[in-house]
Amino acid sequence: MSETEGNIAIKAVNLTKRFNGFTAVDKVNLEVKKGEVFAFLGPNGAGKTTTIRMLTTLLTPTGGTIRVNGYNPLTEQDKVRKSFGIVFQDTCLDEELSAYENMEFHGILYGVPKVIRQKRILELLDIVELENRINDYVKTFSSGMKRRLEIARGLLHHPHILFLDEPTASLDPQTRNQMWNYILDLNQKENITVFFTTQYIEEAEKVARRIAIIDRGKIIAEGSAQELMLKTGTESLEEAFLMLTGRIIRPEEATEIDQMRLTRKLMKQ
Amino acid sequence: MEAIYIFWLRQIKRYFRSKSRLVGSLAQPALFLMALGFGFGPIFEKAGGGNYIAFIVPGIITQTILYTAMFAGIDLIWDRQFGFLREMLAAPVSRFSIIIGRTLGTATIAAAQGLIVLFLSLFLGFRPFAIGRLFFSIGFMFLIAFLFTVFGTALASVLNDVQGFQLIVSFFLLPMFFLSGALFPLDGFPGPLRMVASFNPLTYGIDALRSCLINISHFGLAWDLTVLGLLTIAFLWLANYSFSKTQA
Numbered sequence: 362m363s364e365t366e367g368n369i370a371i372k373a374v375n376l377t378k379r380f381n382g383f384t385a386v387d388k389v390n391l392e393v394k395k396g397e398v399f400a401f402l403g404p405n406g407a408g409k410t411t412t413i414r415m416l417t418t419l420l421t422p423t424g425g426t427i428r429v430n431g432y433n434p435l436t437e438q439d440k441v442r443k444s445f446g447i448v449f450q451d452t453c454l455d456e457e458l459s460a461y462e463n464m465e466f467h468g469i470l471y472g473v474p475k476v477i478r479q480k481r482i483l484e485l486l487d488i489v490e491l492e493n494r495i496n497d498y499v500k501t502f503s504s505g506m507k508r509r510l511e512i513a514r515g516l517l518h519h520p521h522i523l524f525l526d527e528p529t530a531s532l533d534p535q536t537r538n539q540m541w542n543y544i545l546d547l548n549q550k551e552n553i554t555v556f557f558t559t560q561y562i563e564e565a566e567k568v569a570r571r572i573a574i575i576d577r578g579k580i581i582a583e584g585s586a587q588e589l590m591l592k593t594g595t596e597s598l599e600e601a602f603l604m605l606t607g608r609i610i611r612p613e614e615a616t617e618i619d620q621m622r623l624t625r626k627l628m629k630q
Numbered sequence: 631m632e633a634i635y636i637f638w639l640r641q642i643k644r645y646f647r648s649k650s651r652l653v654g655s656l657a658q659p660a661l662f663l664m665a666l667g668f669g670f671g672p673i674f675e676k677a678g679g680g681n682y683i684a685f686i687v688p689g690i691i692t693q694t695i696l697y698t699a700m701f702a703g704i705d706l707i708w709d710r711q712f713g714f715l716r717e718m719l720a721a722p723v724s725r726f727s728i729i730i731g732r733t734l735g736t737a738t739i740a741a742a743q744g745l746i747v748l749f750l751s752l753f754l755g756f757r758p759f760a761i762g763r764l765f766f767s768i769g770f771m772f773l774i775a776f777l778f779t780v781f782g783t784a785l786a787s788v789l790n791d792v793q794g795f796q797l798i799v800s801f802f803l804l805p806m807f808f809l810s811g812a813l814f815p816l817d818g819f820p821g822p823l824r825m826v827a828s829f830n831p832l833t834y835g836i837d838a839l840r841s842c843l844i845n846i847s848h849f850g851l852a853w854d855l856t857v858l859g860l861l862t863i864a865f866l867w868l869a870n871y872s873f874s875k876t877q878a
Contacts, residue, residue, distance in 0.1 A: 442722035453713035469636040470721035
């Protein structure tokens with residue numbers, strides 16, 4: 362590892378993913394420095410989630426190379442997996458387990474030793490203000506509480522990078538604000554790299570040091586909020602975003618999982 | 631190893647927290663045992679077949695195990711649907727340990743249910759023929775449970791909607807049950823049906839249990855064990871292969 366590489370948390374070169382002839386991610390180049398708060402923006406269906414899934418070993422790229430914390434997600438899966446924490450777009454907690462049990466499950470999978478695990482779980486639940494709900498089943502939690510629990514869980518194994526895929530969707534402004542406070546605090550204290558996507562452009566403007574905008578699978582702009590506004594001659598990041606990606610609403614196909622959820626909802630009624 | 635343990639534990643915890651599953655899974659075998667046992671019992675005895683309850687207990691135990699084990703696949707589909715599968719797939723553990731931990735968990739539950747049915751049957755007058763063999767029967771219950779859990783899991787790895795899974799599994803269950811010698815001796819089957827029964831894994835499970843519990847066997851315990859063991863390995867390979875293709 363050369364000295365410049367040592368400072369890089371995420372590097373993707375010509376990253377490409379094709380599904381049955383449809384190119385979801387098209388020769389994407391990304392470089393995120395250690396300790397950086399990086400926003401990955403784009404309209405629905407632009408390729409954000411697909412990119413995150415490839416960076417986090419959940420999806421095999423069609424082409425290109427990736428380095429996450431210096432490791433290759435294709436050949437060093439477990440090393441990559443241990444080095445990041447992730448909060449997915451959709452909640453992925455076991456609702457039949459308690460908050461503590463969800464955390465414990467995670468800690469064991471990531472090989473966190475028992476003594477450290479027990480201490481760290483309580484600390485983190487305290488930070489996300491769930492200390493009074495430790496033994497309550499997750500199914501009794503509000504969506505904001507679930508999100509907080511997921512963030513705490515993502516941090517349990519001391520990751521170097523935290524991936525957040527639309528972490529604040531469906532949260533009220535209070536919870537959103539509070540959530541960013543925790544994350545930025547951790548970014549400062551533990552030098553955790555934060556890679557996130559969001560639909561709230563003002564959020565990216567506020568917290569991200571660097572922003573990349575992806576559209577139709579390609580990175581179309583990159584820089585700080587200031588730079589992007591300057592480049593497009595706009596007054597806010599949202600205007601710059603719309604200038605770059607257009608104002609037309611994108612058609613987006615429901616994923617298989619969305620369809621399954623819908624059937625389940627209909628079954629319940 | 632610890633990962634396998636936590637996958638196992640999660641299956642057990644989830645099962646015990648679902649009271650309806652606990653009761654539901656035992657109500658059916660109890661009904662079968664009583665209705666069939668007391669209904670056909672006298673006829674079977676008159677025809678010189680011996681004690682019918684004793685004859686069907688191994689069959690009903692296996693049926694109980696079969697249902698719980700096969701429907702375990704639904705858990706996997708739910709986990710994918712609720713997104714929890716991603717938590718496991720993004721973790722630094724092998725796909726194989728996920729499969730093993732989960733299937734061992736459900737197999738433990740299914741085997742325990744089989745044991746409960748065995749216990750219940752004692753109240754209906756069932757007596758195992760030798761205490762020593764009783765321990766073998768527990769081992770076989772676990773093997774049967776594991777075999778069918780793995781089979782259900784393999785099926786669930788390639789299907790991703792619950793309705794489809796239920797349809798396919800239900801399609802398998804009844805023919806498997808009726809063509810397994812659970813309720814009647816295989817010797818009375820006409821040739822072609824006996825052929826079909828000999829391709830049914832359940833047949834060997836029931837035969838093994840019957841051999842352990844009432845000392846009646848069609849194929850012999852060694853052959854039963856060989857068939858069940860080889861099938862388990864084959865299905866385990868299949869489940870691991872199809873699950874390893876899973877991308878979250």
